[in-house]
Amino acid sequence: MTAPALVDYADVVARYEPTLGLEVHVELSTNTKMFCGCATTFGAEPNTQVCPTCLGLPGSLPVVNRTAVESAIRIGLALNCSIAPWGRFARKNYFYPDMPKNFQTSQYDEPICVDGYMDVTLDDGEVVRVGIERAHMEEDTGKSLHVGGATGRIHGADYSLLDYNRAGVPLIEIVTRMIPGTGERAPEVARAYVTQLRDLIKSLGVSDVRMDQGSMRCDVNLSLSPAGSGVLGTRTETKNVNSLRSVERAVRYEMSRQAGVLDAGGEIVQETRHFEEQSGTTRAGRRKETSEDYRYFPEPDLVPIAPSESWVEELRGTLPEKPWERRARLQAEWGISDEELRDLVNAGAIDLISDTVAAGAPAGEARSWWVAYLAQQANARGVELAELPITPGQVARVIALVAAGDLNNKLARQVVDGVLAGEGEPDEVVESRGLTVVSDDGALIAAVDEALAAQPDVADKIRAGKVQAAGAIVGAVMKATRGQADAKRVRELIIERVGS
Amino acid sequence: MSLTRLTAAELAEKIASREVSAVEAAQAHLDRIAEVDGEVHAFLHVGTEAALANAALVDEQVAAGTALGPLAGVPLALKDVFTTADMPTTCGSKILEGWRPPYDATVTARLRAAGITILGKTNMDEFAMGSSTEHSAYGPTHNPWDLSRIPGGSGGGSAAALAAFEAPLAIGTDTGGSIRQPAAVTGTVGVKPTYGGVSRYGLVACASSLDQGGPCARTVLDAALLHEVIAGHDPLDSTSIDRPVPSVVEAARIGAQGDLSGLRVGVVKELGGEGYQPGVRASFDAALQRLEKLGAEVVEVSCPHFEYAMAAYYLILPSEVSSNLARFDAMRYGLRVDEGASAEEVMAATREAGFGPEVKRRIILGTYALSSGYYDAYYGQAQKVRTLISRDFSAAFAKADVLVSPTAPTTAFPLGEKVDDPLAMYLNDLATIPTNLAGVAGMSVPSGLAEEDGLPVGLQIMAPALGEAVMYRVGAAFEASRTADEGALVAPEVAR
Structure with a gap:
């Protein structure tokens, strides 16, 4: 059986209206797990961050991590949600080897955050309001590694290895309402939503939100309805969408695929599909013979979560400025274009840059250091800008030394090189490398006089009022002082000396 | 007098005063176990070395003048449903055969901290499901009063160990009567504390919202002393109550003075009707007269929703069981039947081989009750009944300080009589189940022997949440008065 042909994207959007839904799982960066005191460090040796509770040993009991609840509430507040004054955890029952208890402790019909929204700004400035249905707390499962077999999945594997380090790590699942009416911009809206959500959660400091490490995972729900019909189509849920770009591609692909199925007179099957990063396609998961019945019921081992109003308000007070609002403010303060901001x-x-400005540097210079010289250095080292071994405070100090005339730009770069090389604070580098600008007029006058004497024709031009000719003398003086002279002072001295 | 005949309080005093060493006390009980347990089968595991080592440590501390708890050096039998790092924990199931937990339950840890000598782990119906210990995968326990009869269940091992003088103290768990009903049919004392009174951390769950660990002993005072050792808030159990433990030892001592004037004892109309064996009924009536004689005012109270308690219980319990027991899947510990190619097949084969029929019955019941489309009609409805039962208790406790009923409808029945008739078996817990559903406290104290069979009968005393003090007071007064008249209940010598 061959799948129906994909439909060209322009054709899809001409004849179908997509409805999006996004479910994002965020792993909280709490020090300990959701229901026990185990560490949550990423990449630890398998099965070293486990205890009776997260291994689900007989007799063990869960205790709710207060910091995780706090993080959930802060995320909810940042998404304009209401915080439920009372709610219970529930058990979601199903058997799978990486689930220690064969049930997941989650929230079901009593989520902690409900009814929010986020205004998502697209590249051209258009704003789409995405409704948030709920954000709830749950625990992560362990990880399975299926060895042998063709698919890398449990079916057909020779054997499987289990790592329970991740079991019990706190997760927040954020579920949007259906997002209709995005038309051809559906892939872009999906990507912008996830991007903005990632930035928002990052600004709260509650998660690393690294899609590449799985601390942020996205499921894309999509259905098509014939344009103008108003009839909602059957949706598919695509998992394994592990980058922002993949979010966009997965939506686009599913739109083309579903349109192909519908055009061929077929029906969309409500199913879970997996996104294939390499091909940019989605494929059906194993078809379940019966629909899963999770037999949810309230978790009897935990007491209800009942955040007091005063606690919620206290947490509201800890919310930082929204990242996009902050960006708009900084753009205005720094006086830069949309394009410069995007860069x-x-x-x-x-x-x-913002931290460098906060450390006392003028915005223009701070920006110029980070996007020019430091960006080059990061590039050369193959690291992110933030990973360079220099702090905004150190950059601000270098800028201050230049402004005070203690360094010129060339020397300043050498100081920065020294800091990057681990030679210490900017002032220590200046000291140890002997990089101070020569500001002793006596030495400079001698050098200026020598240069003027060597080039009498230039000296005459200057005397005749051609001040720009002084550049040649400045160059000669800088060369003679091995760059350590203050060029501005040299220029002043040249004018003085030719006139005398 | 043999050391095994002493009460825990007496033994503790002799150990503290160095009249008897803790090692002697432990050894006497180990000898008694060796002598009679072949026939009684109260124990699944006896930890001889660890018991003697603990006793030796207590003796050293006594000699050094270290301040010790009031039960230091007293031997105890621990129901095999609490985890113990130094002994297997099987819950009476094949699926956990030989499993050694890497951690101690909070109750276990508190016993150790109190210097109590844990002799071993006692037999029980598999995962605490049953009223006779016949559902233990390791064979039934026999009632020391008549070895052909059941010792009650699920905590029949703990109760039988007390009645057979294999231990002066034991720990049980009570989900629907598993401490009180065995106490009743073995002529011993058993207490189900208020839900949340004793930590469930390390208590392998049957039904989380109903399970409660509690003390078992031959006297009310001994139960009170043990109660104060194991009760109290535990940060590892979210459902544990963060309030002071009621002063039950003091209450038991006051009660033993025999004055109950000013107290109102409520007789629950709905727990006094049909279905009781005549000798049980007669013993209960005599108990009411005795309570009146002690100065209590006996009043009748009505709890109209108790008639639905059994039905609600057999929906809530199996629902929680079906989820709690899902973890036994051969992937991490316990039995593994490696038949079949896939994880799913291994899980299924292991559970098929590892669970007994009663456990399977309840898993299936619970799975069904929680299924989509049935949840509201079954689990949801049962939870509403539970609320109504709690309200019945509140109303009744507004009229009476404690409530009373016979603990179990019959005396110990013959082994094999009800094992294939689940409904008949479930009816044993008719009078004990409501307290579990409402989370209130209950105890069973011996009320004498039934005339027709000469077997022990229990009086159930129930008290409001955290109302254990008044319950112990009434229990101790009743016990003191009854033993003064009739003597303590002593099982016939079961083995020589």
Whole structure:
């Protein structure tokens, strides 16, 4: 059986209206797990961050991590949700080897955050309001590694290895309402939503939100309805969408695929599909013979979560400025264009520049250091800008030394090189490398006089009022002082000396 | 007098005063176990070395003048449903045969901290499901009063160990009567504390919202002393109550003075009707007269929703069981039947081989009750009944300080009589189940022997949540008065 042909995207959007839904799982960066005291460090030796509770040993009991509840509430508040004054955890029952108890402790019909929204801004400035149905707390499962077999999945594997380090790590699942009416921009809206959600959660400091490490995972729900019909189509849920780009591609592919099925007179099967990163396609998961019945019921081992109003308000007070509002503010303060701002965002330079400004540097110079010289250095080292071994405070100090005339730009770069090489603070590098600008007029006058004497024709031109000719003398003086002279002072001295 | 005939309080005093060493006390009980347990089968595991080592440590501490708890050095039988890092924990199931937990239950840890000598682990119906210990995968326990009869269940091992003088103290768990009903049919004392009174951490769950660990002993005072050792808030159990433990030892001592004037004892109309064996009924009536004689005012109270308790219980319990027991899947510990190619097949084969018929019955019941489309009609409805039962208790406790009923409808029945008739078996817990559903406290104290068969009968005393003090007071007064008249209940010597 061959799948119906994909439909050209322009054709899809001409004849179908997509409805999007996004479910995003965020792994919280709490020090300990959701229901026990085990560490949550990423990449630890398998099965070293486990205890009776997260292994589901007989007799063990869960205890709710207060910090995780706090994080959930803060995420909810940042998404304009209401915080439920009372709610219970529930057990979601199903058997799978990486689930220690064969049930997942989650929230079912009593989520902690409900009814929110986020205004998502697209590249051209269009704003789409995405409704948030709920955000709830749950525990992550362990990880399975299926060895042998063709698919890398449990069926057909020779054997499977289980790592329970991740079992019990706190997760927040954020579920949007259906997002209709995005038309041809559906893939872009999906990507922008996930991007903005990632930035928002990052600004709260509650998760690393690294899609590449799985601390943020996205499921894309999509259905098509014939344009103008108003009839909602059957949706598919695509999992394994592990990058922002994949979000966009998965939506686009599913739109083309579903249109193909519908055009061929077929029906969309409500199913879970997997996104294939390499081909950019989705494929059906194993078809379940019966629909899963999770037999949810309230978790009897836990007491209800009942956040007091005063606690919620206290947490509301800890919310930082929204990242996009902050960006707009900084754009205005720094006086830069939309395009320049986007470059800074893409370079990951916003926080660095902002912190450099906060450390006392003028915005223009701070920006110029980070996007020019430091960006080059990061590039050369193959690291992110933020990973360079120099702090915004150190950059600000270098800028201050230049402004005070203690360094010129060339020397300043050498100081930065020294800091990057681990030679210490900027002032220590200046000291140890002997990089101070020569500001002793006596020495400079001698050098200026020598240069004027060597080039009498230039000296005459200057005397005749051609001040721009002084550049040649400045160059000669700088060369003679091995760059350590203050060029501005040299220029002043040249005018003085030719006149005398 | 043999050390095994002493009460825990007496033995503790002799150990503290160095009249008897803790090692002697432990050894006397180990000898008694060796002597009679072949016939009684109260124990699934006896930890001889660890018991003697603990006793030796207590003796050293006594000699050194270290301040010790009031039960230091007293031997105890621990129901095999609490995890113990130094002994297997099987819950009476093949699926956990030989499993050694890597951690101690909070109750276990508190016993150790109190210097109590844990002799071993006692037999029980598999995962605490049953009223006779016949559902243990390791064979039934026999009632020391008559070895052909059941010792009650699920905690029949703990109760039989007390009645057979294999231990002066034991720990049980009570989900629907598993401490109280065995106490009743073995002529011993058993207490189900208020839900949340004793930590469930390390208690292998049967039904989480109903399970409660509690003390078992031959006297009310001994139960009270043990109660104060194991009760109290535990941060590892979210459902444990963060309130002071009621002063039950003091209450038991006051009660033993025999004055109950000013107290109102409520007789629950709905727990006094049909279905009781005549000798049980007669013993209960005599108990009411005795309570009146002690100065209590006996009043009748009505709890109209108790008639639905059994039905609600057999929906809530199996639902929680079906989820709690899902973890036994051969992937991490316990039995593994490696038949079949896939994880799913291994799980199924292991559960098929590892669970007994009663456990399977309840898993299937619970799975069904929680299924989509049935949840509201079964689990949801049962939870509403539970609320109504709690309200019945509140109303009744507004009229009476404690409530009373016979603990079990019959005396110990013959082994094999009801094992194939689940409904008949379930009816044993008719009078004990409501307290579990409402989370209130209950105890069973011996009320004498039934005339027709000469077997022990129990009086159930129930008290409001955290109302254990008044319950112990009434229990101790009743016990003191009854033993003064009739003597303590002593099982016939079961083996020589």
